[in-house]
Amino acid sequence: MGELIRMSHISKSYGRVQALDDVSLTVNESEIVGLLGDNGAGKSTLIKVLSGAVPLTSGDIFIRGTKVTLRGTTDAISQGIETIYQDSALVTQLSIARNLFLGREPLTGSKLFNRMDRAKMDAVARDLLKRVGITKNIPPGTPIGSLSGGERQAVAIARAMYFDSDLIILDEPTNNLGVAETQGVLRFVRGARDSGHSCIFIAHNIHHVFQVVDRIVVMRRGKVVADDIDPRTSTIEQVERVITGMDEMH
């Protein structure tokens, strides 16, 4: 497994508040990293830095060994980093196919007419929904607004997969989802890894994290306090102690 993303000595402060303090984190190719930490541990800030939403104060980000500068979310997406926030990444009024291709609509015919290739969009959408693991037959023309929370996550993940995002960041993808829906989302995440994408998986529910990730990273008070916990050889209780700071585990 080669190294995909390396964040090196990242610091971020908001005025006098040090949100990230010398954080280093590596994500390998085809790896799901679970990012855990209590509220205010710095997970969100780290993700925002990596998705280009906030500029870092100091430190470097490398993609496959090449240093990159992320000036905005569009920048991050074009570099292959896709962040999926619950509910915010999709336009509910638009169809699945239109959401999948939003901003990168394929055209057909003369450029002058600006006509979308809807046949292609529908075909790709159908294929992607199958690949991501949705077994139910949902027409690609269905508006996002009439999908369930899990299906919406699936569409967002499918989009990231189709546009070859190397790293898919999932921020609380299982929040407010039922048991069956959650299992569906975890399956989508595994599917994404199995087709060669890396993921950073953030969830409050440690059980969900344990079910799907290859490696666990724990943050506390703006620092990474453990970055190589193997969910197969550790227990949830041990990880909880690291999160709360009752135990150091290296």
Added chain:
Amino acid sequence: MTHITPWRRLTGHRWIARPEFGPFVLLVVELVVFWSINHDFLSPGNISNTLAFTVELGLIAVGMTLLMTSGEFDLSVGSVFGFSPVLMWTLMNSGATSLEVAFVVCLVVAALIGLINGWFVTKLKIPSFLVTLGMLLVVRGTALFITDGFPQRTWSAGGHWLAKILVGDIYIGDFRVYASLLWFAGVVLVLGYVLTQTKIGNWIQAAGGNPSAARARGVNVDRTKIALFMLSAMLAAFAGVISSIRTSAANPNSGTGYELEVIAMVVIGGTALSGGRGTIVGTVLGIFILRVMRNGIVLIGVPGLAYNIFIGAIILGMMALHSWLERRHQAGT
């Protein structure tokens, strides 16, 4: 259960669930009721008269549809409708330029008005209600100021080629239509195509539906909105010029109140006031629903002053219908 029953239920359901379905039924009901009370309602003369004014408001309404789909609206269209022909005829009458140049100048000025609206809304993040309310007053005030409140002469347009192209008569048998109807039909087709078939249309809907998600995907939300403000103002100016030639009057007060009537037409047709969802077909239905109502109630003898009661009732009824469809749509999964 056979295979036919669920299939028919599905297609029937889809038809009825479309936002255009309610307005379509309402328009048919209007036509039937007015015709059954007074057969003159569908006479060629009456249809021709109704159409002439309908398309002028209609031009503004289709532009407004795209703008509202992108999540904004424009209250200054009525005053641009009044101001643009005043500007054109003032330039023409003063001998400063020819009619053609004056026409182009008034469209460019309208585009500029739209640009300013769009810039205030997107760059200064001021709600379009406030921005375009301010612009309404500025533009109307300018029209009144440069004319001292008096209508401008327009009779010299008589046989000018531009006047013929914009509003010339076309007789189909006894049936007289104005060229403006063709302009309206053309604009409807083009904008309907843009909204439903093109990448730009997808961006317009996304800008209104979830601007931050659209931005994250690389959609230039601000530029999309600014372009639509410009389009809306230019269509209002175009409609104002057509109207002034048809009625041989460029009155600085004309177009007063049109903005609200136009917004009513758009929302009756099923476009969401909050953006994200828009339909040109619905707007065309909305345009006809209101214009037919205005014409019809006069023909069947209801006092014209009661017109607003019916319009208000239609708006309330249609909004209730659209919100019911919306909720049923969301709950159906």
